[in-house]
Each structure stands twice: as structure tokens, then as C-alpha cells.
């Protein structure tokens with residue numbers, strides 16, 4: 001059984017939530033329709049001539065690219081120019097194109113986390129924060145005997161997580177009043193009679209994005225016909241999201257040693273280094289792809305080394321002036337490792353949902369630069 005393109009988009013939304021993308025970016029469905037059937041997915045970095053050729057040969061009908069296939073506004077669609085030619089082939093072969101760019105860079109387990117893992121960085125956090133999770137507070141009034149049932153249901157739905165603690169609530173006893181009116185089937189009390197019930201006011205916190213799920217679970221577990229509850233927005237924010245990562249190596253390494261390990265781990269054809277190769281490296285900042293704009297942030301955060309790609313001469317000078325070493329491991333090599341991870345995630349989802357689809361990833365494209 002094939003799946004609808006929308007189903008793939010829903011899975012990708014879990015991996016790389018669209019709202020995490022930078023405002024200047026263009027992500028999501030580039031070519032195709034959510035109702036299209038999909039049987040074979042290829043995950044790639046770029047929708048290149050080689051990727052399209054391979055997709056046609058292998059009957060791939062859905063391409064998920066990291067770099068947005070359509071980025072700048074198109075003013076024409078000329079089949080004699082490279083992009084128009086590709087679009088023509090894509091449409092003729094009924095291929096769907098979907099892109100996850102900065103949202104995949106920023107997301108947990110996305111491009112930067114995969115790069116950090118490849119470089120054996122521990123205790124990583126975002127280098128440049130772009131977003132933080134909105135939180136809401138849930139307050140619900142529960143008859144005393146049902147507190148633990150409701151508490152467990154909302155905790156199971158994800159409410160009440162603070163750091164590494166789950167089931168966080170605050171509970172205070174009080175008295176609730178109500179009068180069941182005509183047409184009600186009250187759990188406690190009788191129609192037309194004012195009731196006084198011993199209740200517990202339970203409050204907890206959760207990310208706004210799961211509030212709907214938690215409220216649904218709460219309603220299901222709560223014995224009352226009409227549940228009294230409030231959802232409040234709160235000023236503090238939850239988990240931070242951002243571009244790049246900063247973390248630590250388990251033990252300090254000489255820069256030269258780190259360069260060799262990184263080159264091998266990323267399968268980089270060539271790398272360039274700025275700084276003294278004898279420098280001892282432990283705190284490392286990274287930004288997959290093109291991250292020169294974060295050199296200052298990496299230096300300010302106390303990193304010994306900044307790993308990125310697309311470094312220019314004056315960026316390198318800025319690094320030297322800021323007293324931070326820089327390793328340019330290449331745009332391609334710092335991003336390629338994520339493809340396998342995204343493909344594996346889709347593969348796992350396919351097995352879980354018993355979809356009869358195939359998932360492959362681009363392991364044949366080469367860096368546009370040839371090392372000599």
C-alpha cells in the first residue's frame with residue numbers, strides 16, 4: 001500500500017517542524033500535491049540533475065531534499081535553462097519534491113545534532129537560539145477520589161515535565177460548588193440542588209503544542225460531565241531551539257588530532273584549518289553548511305574550535321582575531337550525514353505503520369569541489 005504525500009509531510013513535520021524554519025527560508029512541499037500517492041522516497045541534499053536521473057531510473061516518486069528546490073521567486077519557467085529543465089523532468093515523471101531546510105538544521109536530531117554526534121560532542125546546546133517553546137499552565141478541579149487517575153492520564157499525555165522530572169503538579173484541597181440544571185446527568189448530586197464537593201485544584205505545566213492532547217486525555221479520565229479547567233499562557237519559555245551547537249569533547253585533543261578524526265568521520269575530501277594546530281581543543285562549536293556568521297558567537301561562548309563550511313578569507317581573519325580556531329570541513333561534508341538519519345527515521349515509521357513503501361537516500365552525489 002502506497003501512502004499519500006500528506007502522510008509523508010506529517011512524518012516530516014515530526015522530524016523537522018515547519019515553525020522552526022527561519023523566516024527567510026522556503027520549506028515544505030515544492031512540487032506536487034498532498035493527495036499524490038507515494039511509493040518510493042529518496043532523501044538528498046540537493047535536487048540536482050544527477051538526483052533526478054537516479055530517481056527516474058529507480059522509480060522514485062518523492063524526493064525529500066535539505067536544500068529548498070525553489071528558493072528565490074521564479075519569474076519564468078524556461079525549459080532551456082537548468083532549473084526549468086529539471087522542473088519539466090520532475091513534472092513529466094510525476095515526482096513530488098519536499099524540502100526541509102533550516103527547520104531540519106534547527107530540529108533535535110537534525111543536521112546539527114547529527115554533525116555534533118559525528119564529532120563526538122557531548123552536552124550540546126544550540127549556538128544561536130532562534131526559537132523557544134511556548135508553555136501553558138493547566139489548572140483543573142477534580143473530586144478527591146479521582147485525582148490520581150486524572151494526574152496519571154495528563155502525565156501520560158506529556159504534561160508536567162520540568163527538566164528531568166516528570167509528573168510535576170501542585171495540588172491544593174478546596175471546596176467546589178455546582179447546581180445540576182435540567183437535562184444534566186450529574187456524576188455527583190441531584191438536579192436543582194446546590195452541591196458542595198471536596199475537590200483538588202491540580203496545576204501543571206506543558207508545551208503549548210501538546211495542550212490539545214493533554215486536555216483530551218484529562219477529559220477522558222475526569223468523571224465529571226462538565227470539567228472545570230483553565231489553560232493559561234505563561235511568560236517563561238520551554239526548550240530552546242537554534243542553529244549550530246556547542247558542546248564538549250570527552251577529553252581534550254590536539255587540534256591536529258581532531259582535524260584528522262573529523263575528516264575521517266565526515267568523509268571529507270578536504271578540510272581547511274585556521275589557527276595553531278597545536279592548540280588543545282575541548283569546547284567545540286559547530287554549524288552545519290555555512291556558519292561563518294556565528295564565529296563571533298562561538299568565540300564569545302568560549303569554544304576552542306568552530307567547525308563549519310563555506311569559510312571566506314575575511315571570516316578566517318575574524319576567527320584569528322577572536323582567538324578561536326576554525327575548521328572548514330565543507331558545506332557538503334557537514335550536511336551529508338543527516339540524510340541517512342532522516343531515511344532511517346522514515347524507514348522506522350514505515351515499519352511501524354506497515355507502509356508498503358521504499359526509502360533510500362543519496363549516497364552517490366559528490367561534493368561540487370574536487371580536492372587536488
Ligand SMILES: [Zn+2]
Nearest residue numbers: 289290331335
Ligand atoms: Zn546547506
